[in-house]
Every structure is written in C-alpha cells, then in structure tokens.
Amino acid sequence: MILSIAWKNIWRNKLRSLVVIFAVIIGILSGSIGVSIMEGMMKSRAKAQLNNEISHIQIHNSNFKFNNEAKYYIDNYDSIKTFISKLDGYKSSTDRLVISGLINSTGGNTAAFIYGIYPDIEKQVTEIYLFVKDSSGGYFNQDKKNQILISETTAKKLRLDRYVITDKTIELLSINNFPVDETPKLKTLLNIEYRTHKDFFNELRNTLDSKIVKEYEFLLLKYAVTFKHRANLVVTFQDINGKITGDRFRITGIYKTGNRMFDEMSVFVNKKDLSRLSGYKETYSHEIAVMLSDKDIAKPFAEKIKNKFPNLKVETWGEIEPMLIMFSEYMVIYNYLIILIILAALAFGIINTMLMAIMERTKELGMLAAVGMNKNRIFKMIMLETIFLTITGAIVGLVSNYFIIDWLSRKGIDLTKQMGEALEAMGFDSLIYPEMGVEYYFGITLLVIFVAILSSIYPAIKAIKLNPADAVRTDA
Amino acid sequence: MKIIELKNLNKVYHEGEIDVHAVRGIDLSFQQGEFTAIVGPSGSGKTTILNLIGGLDNPTDGDIIIDEVNIGNLKSSALTDFRMKNIGFVFQAYNLIPVLTAKENVEFIMHLQGKSKKERTERALQLLKEVGLSERVNSRPAKLSGGQQQRVAVARALASKPKFILADEPTANLDSESTANLLDIMEKLNKDENITFIFSTHDSRVVNKARRVVTVEDGKVVSDITK
Incomplete structure (x- = not known):
C-alpha cells in the first residue's frame, strides 16, 4: 500500500x-x-587500428623494433605459420617486408615505410583494400610489376592532387546543405581541373560568396579532389647490403583510412617487387601480422608463440598500442x-x-x-x-x-x-x-x-x- | 473502567524568550464509554490537552496514563505504535489521504497494523456503511463533501479498534446538517458499541450532545460537569 x-x-x-x-x-x-x-x-x-594497421598480433625479429632496421628480419615464416595456424582462434596471417624509403614524384617527395605485401593474402588480414578510392584506380593488379598503393595524404604531399568540380561533387555538396543559390555559380566551374589547391580556392573565392567558401572549405576539398591517374613515382631505399637502390613505380590506387598519421607513413608495394629490388629474399619477413577470431584471446595466443619461438618479438595489439x-x-x-x-x-x-x-x-x-x-x-x-x-x-x-x-x-x-x-x-x-x-x-x-x-x-x-x-x- | 488518567499535567511552550503555560497542573480521568466535550475559549489549552492525551506532544511535567501505561515513558517509536493500536484521531480539517479512495483511507491504518487484505476490506466496508457512506466507498476525498470527508475520518479512526477517539474540533468546518449527521453517527457508535469519544470543541451542538463537559480556561480545568 x-x-x-x-x-x-x-x-x-x-x-x-x-x-x-x-x-x-x-x-x-x-x-x-x-x-x-x-x-x-x-x-x-x-x-x-586493428583491422588496418596493427592486427591482433605482430611478430618481428627482436632487434627490428628498436629502429626498424631492415637487416633484422625473420627467415622462418613458413614454420611460424604452420605452428600458429594450428592454434585455437587463428584466423589469418601474412608476412611483409618493411623498409623505410623516399618516395619522389615530379612535384615533391616524402619519406614513408614501404610495405612489401602479398596483395591477396593481405586482404585476409587488413582492410586497406576497402579504402582504395574507386576514382583513383584500384587495388593491386596481379599481372603488373612495380605497382604502388599510396594514401591520399601522401599523394597530396607529392602534389598529385587535382581539383575538379563535377556533377558528383555538386550532388555530394547539396546532400550537405550547400546553399541552392550558390549552386549555379559553382556549375560555371564544372569539369575545369585545377592543379593546385591554391588555384582552386582562388577561383572559388572569385566565383562564390567568400563566406560560403570558408564554411564549406573542407567539404569542397573533400569532394572536388582527384588525383593524377597512374602517375609514376620513384621509390628509393637501402638494399640488403646498405646500398641505395630504387625503381620507378606506377600508382595503382590511392587509399584513405580515417587515420592521417598512418596514411602519411605507409605505402604498399608487392612483396615480390620489393624483394627483387632490395635483395631480401621473398622468404624473409620483417613483420608477421596475425588476425584471430577474437582480439581478447591475443594474450594467451601470443604466449604460445613466445614459448615456441623465444627469440622472436611477439606482441599483442595491446602491447603494440597500449593507448x-x-x-x-x-x-x-x-x-x-x-x-x-x-x-x-x-x-x-x-x-x-x-x-x-x-x-x-x-x-x-x-x-x-x-x-x-x-x-x-x-x-x-x-x-x-x-x-x-x-x-x-x-x-x-x-x-x-x-x-x-x-x-x-x-x-x-x-x-x-x-x-x-x-x-x-x-x-x-x-x-x-x-x-x-x-x-x-x-x-x-x-x-x-x-x-x-x-x-x-x-x-x-x-x-x-x-x-x-x-x-x-x-x-x- | 478508567482508561485515561492525567496527573498534574503541565505543558509549557517556549516562544522566544516567553514561556506560554498552555496546560497548568491538570488532573483528569476518563472512563470507558464516555462521550466527553472539552470546551473553552480559543487558546484555553483544550487542543493541547487532546494532543497530550494522544501522545502527539510531550508534557513538560506530569503523567498521562492510558490503560495502565504511562505514555510519557514511551520512546518515540513505541509511542507511535501505541497510538496506532489504542487511539483514534479525528481532525478539524479531516486530513484524509487525497490520493486514496474513502475505502483505502479507512484501510490504511489496518495496513499499518498488518491486517490481511480480506480483513481490511471487510472492516472498511462495514465502517463506511456505519457512517452512511456505502455508496461512496470508491470516491476520493476531493469528490466528497466536508461532512462526508469527516465521516470517512471517523470510520478511519474506528478502523484500528482503538480504546478511545480524540476529535479535535470535528464540526468546525461543517454546516449544520453535516454536523447533526456526524454527531448522530458518533453518538450511535458510543451508545451501541461503547466507544469512548473525547472532543475539543467550541460548538454548542457538540456540547449539547456530550454527556460530560470539561471546561478549560488558561490551561486549567474550571468545571467538570457530568449530565
């Protein structure tokens, strides 16, 4: 009551x-x-971070992680894979070569880690392939040599970015409430390609209300940006003997994940190409990435690998990225x-x-x-x-x-x-x-x-x- | 049979630096089955006497013995329990619980006593019938007239089967017809069921019905007449 x-x-x-x-x-x-x-x-x-960058477990030569020196590699990936693939919770794994190098275009250059990957196997471990922009080309083509996948951020650093207002750009802007009365003015710039960000914005400021340009700056950049298709880049790095080497690579596609820092530092090439150019055998690996059925089993899984291969540096995602x-x-x-x-x-x-x-x-x-x-x-x-x-x-x-x-x-x-x-x-x-x-x-x-x-x-x-x-x- | 005995009862209120002697050395007793009115002008101390008998207030000095229990010696929780089991209250402003129906208001005290739902319902309906409210058992107080609300209050006071009922100016807010009706009901309960009623009142109609009239002035009993 x-x-x-x-x-x-x-x-x-x-x-x-x-x-x-x-x-x-x-x-x-x-x-x-x-x-x-x-x-x-x-x-x-x-x-x-787990799906694109660090995976659930990474294995390196125990000296490699100090300063990412390529001379510290693993040469028994096959036996490691044989062992881990029999453990409960194993989902997929891949090995990579990782060499730091310089990427040059006619417009600029930038330093990056060059990841030599097996494109098809990499798909089972990371999801970078999902972030390749359709308009930029695509993921790796098996038949072609010397292909390179770079990020949008890297492409901009290399001044490969171009700016074009297309019908698609206008459609995307209108979804984001771009003022209707400004749209006809924007259409006067339709399909004109600008080679630099500065030129593009100067033209926009001359054509549109400057307040609108300022308000929509980020979206205009996002939707109008395109990249020079299949541009050639010169990639240079040290080979297994410490000598500077390199070759010309053609951009197969441009990716963009949500992490600008990762994008800035990572370019991907076919492991076969990187192996041939660097002298590191294809059986060598600088990094082994493992995906598990559940990220929470990473610790016991890593312990088993450590016990079997005590000389290797085996780290869980939590150890790699404690943050x-x-x-x-x-x-x-x-x-x-x-x-x-x-x-x-x-x-x-x-x-x-x-x-x-x-x-x-x-x-x-x-x-x-x-x-x-x-x-x-x-x-x-x-x-x-x-x-x-x-x-x-x-x-x-x-x-x-x-x-x-x-x-x-x-x-x-x-x-x-x-x-x-x-x-x-x-x-x-x-x-x-x-x-x-x-x-x-x-x-x-x-x-x-x-x-x-x-x-x-x-x-x-x-x-x-x-x-x-x-x-x-x-x-x- | 004597059920209430007041011995040298005193009550002093401290209002700032002034001491107000509301009750001064009263000696009184009440027998089972009495129909008593305590009368006197405003501020004479009649409500204070009722509050002291009902254990709502503590005496400054003196004893209040109810059914051989000196309630002045009871702790707060025991006193509350004692009130629930032994004393029925009827207030001037009815003081029903507005969110409950008439029946629920009567049942409430039996709920506090831990009575079963069946027993509560049966007794509440019977009491409401006795006070002439069989047709209004499911009405909330706001839908009842003043007289009807006071009759519900009487039924509520009776629900716990108390030894006596204290009624503080029960007719003060009622019209003549309601007053007469209420007094008839209380007189009938007194005569038929030997229920003891003690009123504080100004109302001459209550005084006329009472069989004993205690007159209080300045906190003292100045007359005590049994008719």
Missing part, C-alpha cells in the same frame, strides 16, 4: 513531476548520447563521470521538488505520524516517491535512448563539415556511428538508483523530523 501511495503521490502535482521527469529524460538522453558518440568513435578507431587499452579504460571512467555529473545536477532539482512536496503535505504527514505510521515507513514512502520520480524519467530516457542510438548507429553522424579535418588529424573517422553497450544501460540504471536514493535522504529526513502535533496544526 505504501508503494501504491508513493506512486500516486508523485502524480498529485502532475506538472511539477513531469518537469522533473522530463529533466531526467533530457539528462539521461544527453549523457547517453554523448557516451554513445564517444564509444562509437573509440570503437571505430580501435577497429580501424588503445588505456583509452577504452579511461573512456569508461570518463563516460560514467559525465553521466554522474549530469545526474548530480539533476539531484538538486529532485531534492528541491521533493522538499516542496513535503512542505505542501506537512499536515498530511503529521496525520500519518499521528495515526501510527512510524518514522521508518514515512522515510520509506518519501524515498520511494523520489526513486519513482527519478526512475520513471530514467526508464523513459533509456528506452528513448535505445531507439535513438539504434537509429543513429545505422544512419551515422556526419561531422565532416563541422570538424572533419580535426577528427581525421587525430585519427578518427568524421562519420561516427554511435553505440552503447548493454553494460552502460545497467551502469546508468545503477547510477540513477544511487542518485535517487541519495536525493531522497534529505527530504525524507525533513519529513520524519516533523512534529505530528505541529504538523496537524499547520495551515499547509
């Missing part, structure tokens, strides 16, 4: 209770959506902290509402005490009212949150226009797919209950301190 009275009591002043419930809903929603965006960003970053683990751990704390701060702010509103409710019901509470409702029961009733009020908001908030996040996780939040450049510079994709694990729903529910109980204590103490004789005499 006390449960029923407590529930009914919160609806005595519907407007006031609804305001509190609405505040809790908004608080939970804003906190949870914030959490889901951060989670989405971090998970996508982690996934990209990934640190980020995910700190992110959980950070996320809960944000939710807690929001709930703490809400708690003051809840306490205030409950105090108002108690002041209005002084006489009734006095009567309850007079007829024999003891302090424990009065305390419990006020506590239940506070909890009901908060939990109602929390339930509605979390259910709404589930549907909103489900929708957002399918649609994605495109922050390209607002902060795409900054996000990509930090290694994050500008298209974010928010997600929130079930554990957060439990965690937030527990936090809400905790805050509701805390919020209820002061009003409940106020209620039990009422003197029944004074309370029944009052005009309230």
